[in-house]
Amino acid sequence: MLPGLLPELEVIRKDFPILERTLAGGLPLVYLDSANTSQKPQCVIDAMVDHLERHNANVARAMHQLGAESSEAFENARDVVARFIGAPSRDEVVFTKNASEALNLVANTLAWATGDLAIGEGDEVVITEMEHHSNIVPWQLLTERKGATLRWFGLTDDGELDLSDIDSLITERTKVVSLTWVSNMLGTINPVTEIARRAHEVGAIVVVDASQAAPQLPVDVTEVDADVLVFTGHKVVGPTGIGVLWGKRSLLEQLPPFLGGGEMIETVRMERSTYAGIPHRFEAGTPPIVEAVGLGAALEYLAAVGMDNIHRHEQAITAYALEGLATIPGLRVMGPLDATRRGGAVAFEMDGVHPHDIAQVLDSRGVAVRAGHHCAKPAHARFGVQSSTRMSSYLYTTPAEIDALVEGLEHTRAYFKVG
């Protein structure tokens, strides 16, 4: 067995019912698209079904027993999230629809902010060339609307952030530095703590997109030294429809409201309203209750397996995958080739066959990967490609599944008569 693999891998796989199913032609499923969305363990499915079957009611506004149970389950999920990311206070955990909404919440409320947080002409927002579109477009909108300037870190040929111009990028004009912890395309793990330190020296707000980091690295928001950290539920074996925005209390309390509505108010008069404290100020309307319950169950599951163990497993599988991919003629991996410096998403191109066609042939063999630009067009453009094929593993991935991928790629070359 590969060193570093989860010792109880077969037991873990049994927790995920979907891994048992077969595809057209009776083929077993080889799911290598977890960076896109992860599969769900039975305990998450059960927690959500149990809530719907036994405890369903609206939260924080139903004065009956079910309402109390539902509110407790929802708020318990907030406690679980706070523990999972080492948040100093549960009030700093805001539930959103997904990571995109969390990033848009920050960018929009900053656009409306006055005083110290206000952004205007002459101010700068710094991102990176490896961001997911959801960490590019909200900042483009903010800077365009406010007459500010968007700047970014470029990438080295190895797929790392080019930090050589950090002194000219992060300056006293910088108001926000927003970057991904782990790239969804290149897999690169960025030195977020070092960049956060530099950003804080000039008084900038640091936003960390942990959508790909939270599933596979131990997260401690204090250690990262971010002001805001976001991730999405469905990539951490939880359901879709729920994301997390963690923000430092001092920052969240200064930001103006985002969406107006029920639950985010203190009192409403026809002339004007006053607003609830954090986190509810940013949670207008009936929240995704059962999704929060599912997310809580998901994070408890990951914590029980152990994030350090999951990280080691990912590194072992990724190293094995990089070795296997290196045996395919004409295949080029984009991003770091050292598994200890990257996450479990591995994007590559293969001479003579377009990514869509690769994914199609792999799918006919039961191997699920993603093909396209992975919502990271600028990163693809940086490497002179329009799209790529991406395999991504998770805690349930086995070396045999990587073998199936590599065999599938050899078959693909033969099918398209390459080489």
Place this chain on the structure above:
Amino acid sequence: MNAELDSLYQEIILDHYKNPHHAGLRDPYEAEVHHVNPTCGDEVTLRVHLDGGTVADVSYDAVGCSISQASASVLTDLVIGKPVDEAMSVHQEFLALMQGKGTVEPDEDVLEDGIAFAGVAKFPARVKCALLSWMAWKDATTRSLEETR
């Protein structure tokens, strides 16, 4: 396992993919359009030249998968030299085939090599690939007509 795949990747499609017809951008032209498939990023830049109510030339620069590349090649074979009206009805026929979810029987007299795409209609995720250049052509032709009116 490969029968399903072979219905998608017909030999004709792979031939057009490896040796695309009428590829490259040429003068003269009245309209140039740029279409993308936002889900996957496939792109085509396509020019149309009309001459006296006939599609005199269609030239293109496309980046994408085998299906989208082959489709552009077949498109040019089918429409170049045809009166605009007739070319539009070929377009309609191809569109119906692609949107037919595999139930439409293609007419080889009208679609020629285009009948090879019948299998693509059974793969919903790939229909957009096959239609990219066709939609670009319709757009560019409409603009050319306005230009030459």
